[in-house]
Amino acid sequence: MRWTGRRSAHRPRRWLWVVGCVVLLLAAAGGLTYHFAARKPAAYTAAHMAGASSALHFDASVSADERQLIATTLQQHGVGGALDISVQTTLEQTAGAALAAYVPVTNAYAPRQSISRGELAHTAVFVPAGSDAATRSALATALGVPTANLQPTTTPAAETKDADVLFIPATQLTPKVKLLALDGAYYLDSFQKGAVFRQAVFHGAAAGKASGVQLGGLPTKDAVLKVNMSGVTALTRVFMKKLSSVKDPTYFSQKIGPFLADADITHTSDEVSFEPGCQYNITVFCALPEMIGPLKASGIDVVELTGNHNNDAGTKNDTDTINLYHSLGWHTFGGGLNSAEAAKPYIADQKGSKVAFLGYNYADSPHGTPIATADGPGANSFDFDKIQADIAAAKQQAGFVIVDVQYNECYAYPDGYVPYPICYQPIKNQTADFRKIIDLGADMVVGTQAHQPQTYELYHGKPIYYGLGNLYFEQTQWPDTEEGMILTHYFVKGQLLQTKLSPTLYDTALQTHLTTDAQAVDFLGKLEAARQAAGL
DSSP states (O other): OOOOSOTTTTHHHHHHHHHHHHHHHHHHHHHHHHHHHTTOOOOOOOOHHHTTTEEEEEOTSSHHHHHHHHHHHHHTOOOSEEEEEEEEESSOOOSSSEEEEEEEEEEOOOOOOOOHHHTTTOOEEEEEETTTHOOOOOOHHHHHHGGGGGGEESGGGGOOOTOEEEEEEEEGTTTTTTEEEETOOOOHSSSSSSEEEEEEESHHHHHHHHHHHHOOOOOOGEEEEEEEEEEEEOOOOOHHHHHHHHGGHHHHHHHHOOOHSSSSSSEEEEEBBBOOOOOOOOOOOBBBBBGHHHHHHHOOOEEEEOOOOOTTTOOHHHHHHHHHHTTTTTEEEESSHHHHHHOOOEEEEEEEEEEEEEEOOOOTTTTTTTTOOEEEEEEEEOHHHHHHHHHHHHHHTOSSSEEEOOOOOOOOOOOSSOOOOOGGSSSSSSSHHHHHHTTTTSEEEEOOOOOOOOEEEEETEEEEOOOOOOOOOOOOGGGGEEEEEEEEEEEEEEEEEEEEEEEEETTTTTOOOOOHHHHHHHHHOOOOOOHHTTTT
């Protein structure tokens, strides 16, 4: 209709029509805006849900949970800028930002020590039921097994069968499961191998800053306190005869010393004092001063003094020996220059963890000559009321308390070089006494008296090792006393993450060494049988 300038009776209706068109156009525009916003990529939505101000673009290799973790963590660290993100699954941690490390575990009692990728094709392998299909497929590919072989399970890791292997995130490790080496690499020793790693790879302007962000909260070497604990050391008798031929005292530690020294703290229970001119004696023990060499070569930092032979060569030699340890910067516990010092704990304080060590001599308490007096050296006496008070006091200083006990021996060995399996079990009253120490508040109990290793158990979720066997002692009369066991504890923020059991052997050559993997499985199988026989 042509506008003539004349007032029309229909003009109000035409304006209403124009306004209506404008409203419809605005509504349509709004609808289009909503339509395109709703079709933004899921990556964009996840990033903005996490409060990120940058555009994060994920490819199909990143699971939904990983997207949320990455977006949230980057936002918390103030990482901005456009990023293209993918995830690689590898058997070695490289330069990527680690999201997760899936480690192989089984139950805490299983004799198995390791698993190889070649064995996985013939082993029941599981992942936690909540694992998404994409991650499970990536793990299977990295391990070289069909995805169908990697089955989800709701069975707790602690209840995994001896023959089975479960891959769990390393952040879920506890003492209730046993970490296995993967292709010969133990994750908590290397942190770079021994697991299947999920690593985020960033591309874009902020890639450098994003790659430096800790995404998965994985343990690191700088934050994990590693402690090696060993059993009986008594460098006496036949060792002195052997020294006359080998000339070098470090001969005895050549094979095991580097392994022991590879820890932040290395412990042994030394039952013999040094005496200049020490002479061979079958029952009264002493060690030549040069026998400090194997201990130095083993990286010893802490000497337990709960043994019953440290005063055999007289209190002066015991005093001089303790002073020698202290002059080397070594710590002592479970014995000392007098009863007050003997009762003091050793508090390890490294890498954000505080661990207390207490030690007691059960066999000779309260009045035996090995026991410290008010003004003379010796071992710390055993008393349950005292132990309870000591544990409570130690808990005020440390997050984890280990109690070592020099208990009675299993003396029922037969004639001849034959095994005697009953001595793998706890002896009379030992189970009740060690469990009582846990009930009194200890986080771990270790028997350091045993010349033949004894079995172990989790009691109320806390480990008890009834006996570790010999480290440096020449009992070659029986095959079982040639065996030993080194405990390697890994602590994070004062809490036990894992304990690795490393069986050892020696023979008439008197050089302690680690067993082969097959020998370790056989040895730990004997401890498992002993535990079952004892009803633990």
